[in-house]
Amino acid sequence: MxxxxxxxxxxxxxxxxxxxxxxxxxxxxxxxxxxxxxxxxxxxxxxxxxxxxxxxxxxxxxxxxxxxxxxxxxxxxxxPVIRQEPIRPRSVRKQKDFPARGIYINQWTAGTRQVFTLADRMRGYGGNTIVFDAKDVRGALSYKSAVPGAHIGVSRYPHAVEDIAKLVEYLHLMNLHVVARVCVAKDMLASSSMHHWRWEHEWLNPANPEVQNYTLAIIEELCTLGVDEIQLDYFRYPVDTNTHTGIPGKSRSDVMAEFLSRLHSLTSSHGILLSLDMYGIVIWQKSEDIETVGQDVLKMKPSLDIISPMLYPSHFSADFSGIPNPADEPYLFVSRGIKRLKTLVGDEVIIRPWLQSFPLRVTTGYGPGFIKEQIRAAEESGAVGWLLWSPGNRYNEALTAMEELHQKTRSGGLQSGLVIQ
Structure with a gap:
């Protein structure tokens, strides 16, 4: 009813x-x-x-x-004016174990009413979360802001979201958890305009205090714009086979853990959740991977509410763990990754994985069944919620999977979290 x-x-x-x-x-x-x-x-x-x-x-x-x-x-x-003052959305505080189930929205979708069309359909099938790009790897914010002008000398830049307050408020009116994704170290705009910030090519040096202060300023602004959670992506060094930082005695994992602590202090002061997109391979705890990208779960977990491991089956190399084509094993790699991560963080940090909602390298049939297997793996392996990733926001298969799971839940045929809240 x-x-x-x-x-x-x-x-x-x-x-x-x-x-x-x-x-x-x-x-x-x-x-x-x-x-x-x-x-x-x-x-x-x-x-x-x-x-x-x-x-x-x-x-x-x-x-x-x-x-x-x-x-x-x-x-x-x-x-057609309907209000005397512009909207000023307020964050909706949630516990970190809130079972978020949602989809990623790029800034171009977020800048049109398509975001609400997708959100409404997702919500009808038990979804409750939208992750939108506040800053993607191109570096320009998705909305108009004075922060880039103050920090990198770029006051004019293309942005798709014309009124971020309406985006956040309208999603809140749909009873949705609103997550702002911020790409940190990979930044085409800042790396081209601030050469002394550059680590290599399109990557910034995360140990640079000015880079850190710029990121903090963006997140401070987002906290005042009513988002409910900040999600950090590309919060790492590039996979460049090196381990140096340019700072004697300090490893890449030290740099990232200290930077993360500063960010967590900021979000905590606003009562906003902080999550991190984690490079899937580091969960397997090979020292060369950890010290190259700088993501050490054990060092980072005190400064995180949620870890979202990127466990896309397609992103594991051929013959990884003896599996010829990992992309054809949607349950296996999601389940193994979550269980491995759980042994590292216990109950200190919530695990909410990113799941693959695109057909890359899948040879045995990509469709709703592929999505459902990943969701089942997440729910059976200790995750609290999950997020679906499609770079181009093509979610037909994913939404069909959610609809089928939701119908089974309502008919009593499946124990799943897919209920409307």
Whole structure:
């Protein structure tokens, strides 16, 4: 039976997310010299229900029966304003053992209403979490911010999310856990504009105090923008077969653990969860892997709430652990990885794996069954929740898998966490 909570959330979604212009809710603006419809819309975007600037331009044009080309000085325009102040979302605090089940959203999807379409469908099948790109490997933030200008001298950059406050607030209205993914050491923008920060090619030197302060500033800002969790990715050195840091007596794992401690102090002060995407291979605890990438589970675990090991079967090399093609063993590598990690962290840190939602190297049939096997492995091996990764946000197979599991759960045929909350 549908709960009151679900009904209310659905109504809010329809009003604020799926539709754009509430009837008879507007203010009046008089056109001045130099105005364009785009410039006018930009000044009001935060006060309207429109999610993108283009939506608001179209809404204003439709309401006033005009086109962007036929503005005239002194003309009065009705603007669909619905609030007196821009949205200021607040983080929703959760315990670290919250069973997050969700999908990754890149900034280009997050910048359109497709994010809400995917989120709504996922939510209907028991999903409860969206991980969106706040900063990807290209280095530019997905939203407008003064932080890059202050730290790397880049004040203008392309960004897909025009109103991050609406993104966070609308996802909260859908009763979803909102996670901001921040790529740290791999940063094309900063490495090209700040040469003395560069480690090699597109990688920053994580031991550089300025690099650390830049990352802290980004995360400080995100904490004030209402996200519920910060997820660190590329929080490591490149796989360059070296182990040096440029600092005598300090290993790469020392550098990363100390940096992580600073970040955890910041997120903890805001009551926000901190998670880390962990390079899957380091869970097997080979010293050469740990000291190359700098991710040492034992050193890092005191400064983490959640570890999300990237246990994509396709990313294990041929014949790893005697398996000819690991990509064809979706249960095995997820299960083994979680169990190995569990022996290292015990109950101190929550394990929430990234699962493969793309067909790379799979030869035995990629589809909903492949996804379900990974979910089953996660749930049977000690994980608390899971996340699905598709770089291009192609989730048809994953959502079908979630739907099938959800239907079995509701019919009593499967013990699974796929329930609507």
């Amino acid at each position: 549908t709960s009151i909570r679900e009904i209310v959330a659905s109504l809010l979604l329809c009003v604020l997310v799926l539709f754009t212009v509430p009837a008879h809710a507007w203010t009046t603006y008089r056109v001045k010299q130099g105005d364009t419809l785009g410039r006018i819309a930009a000044s009001y975007l935060g006060y309207t229900a429109s999610y993108t600037l283009q939506e608001l331009i179209e809404d204003i044009a439709r309401i006033n029966g005009i086109t962007p080309a036929n503005l005239s000085i002194g003309q009065e325009l009705s603007i």
